[in-house]
Amino acid sequence: MCIRNSTKATVVAERVQKATTFWRRLKGLLGTSSLPARSGIIIKPCSSVHTFGMRYPIDVLFVDRNHYIVKIVENMLPGKASMASGSHYVVELPVGTVEITTCSVGDQLEWQ
Numbered sequence: 001m002c003i004r005n006s007t008k009a010t011v012v013a014e015r016v017q018k019a020t021t022f023w024r025r026l027k028g029l030l031g032t033s034s035l036p037a038r039s040g041i042i043i044k045p046c047s048s049v050h051t052f053g054m055r056y057p058i059d060v061l062f063v064d065r066n067h068y069i070v071k072i073v074e075n076m077l078p079g080k081a082s083m084a085s086g087s088h089y090v091v092e093l094p095v096g097t098v099e100i101t102t103c104s105v106g107d108q109l110e111w112q
Helices: 022-027 097-101
Strands: 003-005 010-013 015-019 039-043 048-050 058-063 069-076 081-083 089-094 109-111
Touching (some): 010 089, 015 022
Parallel strands (some): 015 039
Antiparallel strands (some): 003 010, 048 081, 058 089
16 A cells, blocks of 8 residues: 655655554554564554654654544654644654655645
């Protein structure tokens, strides 16, 4: 699966996993040593994330039901937590992805 920023006509991530079951959402990226460039994970439903137990920072997009970004957390370090009211799902990406792809609050995403 691929995630595109339809507002800016850019590709956010080319290789994306979906975590939609209870156990897959619970695990998320825990136990991984890195998140490869151009990859990511969609956690749905989700309005809060944490990086407790992780070994590396990530960029996080909080997205509403209409696929609009409602909050962005760049360089979320291990041992942190964040949430966003109105978020229906979260996209976790390698650190630096938000800057490279120029994602902004209010941009609309699409899955392909």
